[in-house]
Amino acid sequence: MRSVRGRWLALGVAAISLAGSTRSDGATFQREQVEISAPLLPDVLMLYQPFPTTLDGEKALAENGVYTYDQLLNECAATYPAITLTPLSSADIATNYDTVAECAHDAHNAKPYWTPKLIADVDLCGSKLGAGWRLISEDDLATFVDNDYQFIHDTLAGVGDPNTWGPLYFGLTVWLRAHDGTIGVGTLEPGVAAGQRITMRNLDAGTEALQLPIALRCIRRTDLP
C-alpha cells in the first residue's frame, strides 16, 4: 500500500508532467527544430578510383574525399569574391550558395555523384557534420506534411541559377535510408503523393558512382520544450 507521502509525490510528478506538456488550451505542446544540411559533396576524382575493399578504406575515402558546405565556403572565399563570410543577408546567403556550387565544380571536382555503397556503409552525416546529424530517412518523409515540403521548396526557390548549378547541386532529390535500413532515393518536393516519395530502393551494393543529381543532405531534428 502506497504511503501518503508517496501519493503526494506521485501527484506532484503528475502535475509537473502535465504543466510541461500541455498548453493552456489543453493541446499537447510539442515542437521541434528541423535542420536539413546543404549537400555533402564528394571529390569525384577520388570517388572514381576503384572502390575500397575494406570498411576502413571507405572511411578514409569519406574522411579525405568528401566536402562539407562550410569547408567549401571557407576555401572558396579566397578566390571567389562573390562569397561573403560575414555579415550575411539573405541575399548574401543565396549568392554564397550558388557560388559555392560553381567553386565546388570548377576548383574541387566536387559534384553530387555518389557511390551508394559508401553512403550505406559509412555514417557520412555524423562523421562530417557531427553529433545529431544523420541521413534523411523514410521515416522523416513520412512525418513531414505538405507545409514542410512547401517550406523546404520555397526556401530554395530562387537560390541557384536554374540554368547553371542550381538543379545539379541543390535539387530536392535526396539520398535516404529506407525503413528496412537500405539506401534509396526520394524527393522533398511538395505535391508528391506519400506513396510516391521513394523513387529508388535497395541500392546498397552499388560500388560505381552514379552521375545523377541526387543530393546527399543530412538532417537533424531537435525536440524543443
Place this chain on the structure above:
Amino acid sequence: MRGLAAIACASFLTAAGCDSTTPLGQEMGGAGAGGGVAGATASPSGAGGGSGAPSAGGPVTDPGAGGLRAGLQANGSIAYVRNK
C-alpha cells in the same frame, strides 16, 4: 502575443492570459531568454519568436528577430521550427 506575456505563455504553459487560439509562431514571439526557440543554430542567444504558423504540423515560417530565422542559414542548411 508579444514580449513578457509571450515569455510567460512559453515558460509556464498553463499561465492565465495565454491566448489559446494564438498560432504557435506568435506564442513564441518576443525577445529575451526563455522566450524563443532555444538552441537555434543561427543564434547564440536562443531568443526569438515571431508570427505565423500552421496549427498542426509543418513549419513556423518566421520565428522573427533575435533567434533562428527560418530559412536558408549561413551554413547552407534549411532550418525551421515545426509543430509536431
